[in-house]
Amino acid sequence: MDDAELAKIRQARLEQLKAASAGAGAKGGLSSGGGGGSGGQEQAQQQRQQQEEARQSMLNQILEPEAADRLGRIRLVKEQRATEVENRLLMLAQSGQLRQKVTEVQLKELLNAVADKKEEEKIVVSRRKGWEDDDDDDLLDL
Template sequence: MEDADLDQIRKARLEQLKAQGGAKGSSGGGGSQEQAAQRHPAAEARKSALNQILEPEAADRLGRIRLVKEQRATDVENRLIMLAQSGQLRQKVTEEQLKELLNAMADNKEEEKIVVNRRKGWEDDDDDLLDL
């Protein structure tokens, strides 16, 4: 019952925003407003999906992460949405499960480090120039 009410409110708000965007867009160059109107439904759908995937504590933690590292929070959200779409999530993600996912993703980041091997012998040529 509560989900149906939320969906109705979201649809009404979306229609209201579309009406406002249409009125502003017809009055002049509203290219950026049109882009914002196109992004808004996608952001709403993403937010709705995350509300269905995450428990409130986990959503709160993800919000705090977003304040510090927005890209990392976006990566985690993408991973969660992908897992939900593929049917690998059977229940809402708890805060502990979110921590485990964050740690797993952090371990993957460490493996992607680049190692630079410098060739020996280059410094010898430069040292000869300094002895002039």
């Protein structure tokens, strides 16, 4: 990834943060005005949409088309996992750890890493089989 792409990503993130802080200030102004409840909801919805567009723009800059397609298919099945991978990719891009666009193979590796992490968090309940209770045997000797 070259410096121009990183600059675009940083600029998009900066605009996203500015929009978030401006939206929070505007919400306070509307609620103290006493009657703009639906306007605040519309503004919040518009802000979320702008953030999502900025996010997609950054992802398009750091993912090759095949990797973006795979991530889109994963989103259809497991939206939470796709979001986790996207967050990790964006974090890597913002920290400057991505040197080039992410390929489909690299995306698979990242997905496997996220899947392995999830498997470690599973709770396994093992039950004792055949623990003996002599009281039940008495009922069978009728």
